Amino acid sequence: MKRGTNHSKDWKSTKDIKTGFTVPENYFTGIEDELLSRLIVEKLPKHDGFKTPEAYFKSLENVIIEKTKNKNGKLINFKRRNIKIISVAASIVLLLFFGSNFIYNTNTELSSEEIISWLDMNANSLSNDDIALALTELNINDINPYLAIKNEDIVESLLNSNDLDYLIEDINTK
Amino acid sequence: MIDEIALVEELQNIQTKEKAFRILIKEYKQRLYWHIRKIVISHDDADDVLQNTFIKVFKGIDNFKQDSKLYSWMYRIATNESITYINKRAREKNIDITEMKQKLVSNLQSDKWFSGNDIELILQEAVATLPEKQQLVFNMKYFDHMKYQEISEILGTTVGGLKASYFHAVKKIENHIKKNQN
Secondary structure (H helix, E strand, O other): OOOOOOHHHHHHHHHOOOOOOOOOOOOOOOHHHHHHHHHHHOOOOOOOOEOOOOOHHHHHHHHHHHOOEOOOOOEOOHHHHHHHHHHHHHHHHHHHHHHHHHHHOOOOOOOHHHHHHHHHHHHHHOOHHHHHHHHHHOOHHHOOOOOOOOHHHHHHHHHOOOOHHHHHHHHHHO | OOOHHHHHHHHOOOOOHHHHHHHHHHHHHHHHHHHHHHHHOOHHHHHHHHHHHHHHHHHHHHHOOOOOOHHHHHHHHHHHHHHHHHHHHHHHHOOOHHHHHHHHHHOHHHOOOEOOOHHHHHHHHHHHOOOHHHHHHHHHHHHOOOOHHHHHHHHOOOHHHHHHHHHHHHHHHHHHHHHHOO
């Protein structure tokens, strides 16, 4: 070994040479915690002790698949069902809103025509959250329970529904 | 190793959805089950939550935009379903979630679906005393051998934050085991 080697000088000179190596982002962040954790967990048991009934996983696929089918053994199309639920819920909200508005229209700043016009333009963008919020803000108890929804309004709503074929299929499978 | 992008496309196509869903269940059922089981403790509860998780995946797959990995998304659903399940049980008994978990773990010794020895039982008791986030991080890192980056994608916490959580968790577990081992 060379005597009198200036190690710090040698180290400094190698430090300045670019090696081209990089490390993942944040590699050094929390490295102390990580190393200390590894020392501790070496002494911990490796297994959690849990087990399952024999053949549990073998039968699982069929059990789950059955839950995704209707009575006729066809896959339930949840996307179309959700659209149906949303359009029916939206229709109910609109009818309740107009019902309450016509009965309690005293200090509203918007006229009924303005409300109808807004709903015409924005009804398709009503989200589940909008509907839920409208329903929670509306005090159902304030609505006249005897307010009748005309049959022709219901029929018109159904005829205008884009999911009429799904509704028919649903009726026929019952 | 399955091709995730191709699988998602098949899941989002009504013609191939069932076949693709079977592949999905086969591929991920065990990983998701064991993740759920460590949270809810009981096999029967884990079975319920696992089935609910897959049904939610089935229902929501058409809206899955692949802005995260499929597995990360499913893991998040499984985590949320498990926590919701435990919270519901805690509310029914009018106790908090930590007390609920400790109650579940206290039944493990007589649980026919637990075959752990004394030290493994103490380990489960220790994990049950941890705050929710530390429990999740510990289970995913220590038992599931997941990388911090994977855990970060699922829990939405930074890698540095996860390392700190894990460290605090193992320290508490170590102290609990030392106190209860004899």
